[in-house]
Amino acid sequence: MKGIGMVGAKLAAFVRAAPWAVVCIILLAVVLAALPLLLLPASVSNAHTTITSVSSVVVLVFALFGLIDKPFTPGQIVVALVIVTVVVTAGLLVWRAAEQSRALTVTDEVELADEVGMGNGDTAVLTVTAPAPRDRLRLTVDADEHGIGSPCAPMSLLRITGEGPGAPVEARIGEDRETMVDLAEGDRSIRLELELDTDPHCRLSLRVTKAVLDNGRSREPR
Numbered sequence: 609m610k611g612i613g614m615v616g617a618k619l620a621a622f623v624r625a626a627p628w629a630v631v632c633i634i635l636l637a638v639v640l641a642a643l644p645l646l647l648l649p650a651s652v653s654n655a656h657t658t659i660t661s662v663s664s665v666v667v668l669v670f671a672l673f674g675l676i677d678k679p680f681t682p683g684q685i686v687v688a689l690v691i692v693t694v695v696v697t698a699g700l701l702v703w704r705a706a707e708q709s710r711a712l713t714v715t716d717e718v719e720l721a722d723e724v725g726m727g728n729g730d731t732a733v734l735t736v737t738a739p740a741p742r743d744r745l746r747l748t749v750d751a752d753e754h755g756i757g758s759p760c761a762p763m764s765l766l767r768i769t770g771e772g773p774g775a776p777v778e779a780r781i782g783e784d785r786e787t788m789v790d791l792a793e794g795d796r797s798i799r800l801e802l803e804l805d806t807d808p809h810c811r812l813s814l815r816v817t818k819a820v821l822d823n824g825r826s827r828e829p830r
Contacts, residue, residue: 625682629683629686633668633689636668637665640665640696641661641662641665643664643696644660644661647703660700667692668692671692675689707740708740709822712822713820715819717736717737718816719735720733720816725812726804726811726813728806729803731802732801733802734800735799736798737797738797740796743772743790743824744789744790744791745788745800746819747789748784748817749781749817750782751764751812751814752813753810754813760807761812764780764806764812765780765804766778768787768802769800769801771791772792779802783817786818788824
């Protein structure tokens with residue numbers, strides 16, 4: 609208790625001696641609280657963003673109490689806290705860069721319509737909401753067969769069209785057949801049409817076994 613009282617007395621003396629430094633520290637605290645809200649992308653949950661904001665301010669407060677107990681001038685303390693703010697900001701920027709390049713698995717969020725008992729020329733509709741913008745969907749589609757022309761899936765094709773750049777993409781059906789589909793820039797509400805090209809006697813029910821969003825298109829050579 610005595611140590612806390614001494615720190616409190618030094619803090620009070622600091623406030624009286626250098627009110628300008630107190631204003632600077634308050635501004636730094638506001639900046640640190642706001643930075644996670646401004647820098648972290650939408651794929652980071654609100655809870656994690658809030659925790660990061662609070663933690664950043666706590667780091668500043670602990671640094672302040674650690675410095676005020678040492679023989680530093682108010683100017684030196686403010687400079688040290690600015691350095692703390694810069695380091696936290698750099699960490700947030702690194703986190704933002706890593707988060708923006710992270711692949712997002714959305715298999716469980718994908719919805720298919722008109723995908724049951726499809727024949728040649730029929731079209732299913734795939735929709736999914738991206739947690740954060742990505743420019744490519746890595747899609748794997750398998751199928752259950754109902755027709756008399758089995759095996760149908762290995763010889764069948766899907767013609768995939770959406771709002772992304774480029775011509776429709778042709779995709780093979782099967783667990784090991786991954787297809788890359790370019791997406792419209794910044795689009796989080798993804799809608800794709802999957803037109804089936806198969807034998808007239810075949811009937812297939814489609815199912816998405818894997819769907820991953822990434823920014824792979826921007827990393828590929830053009």
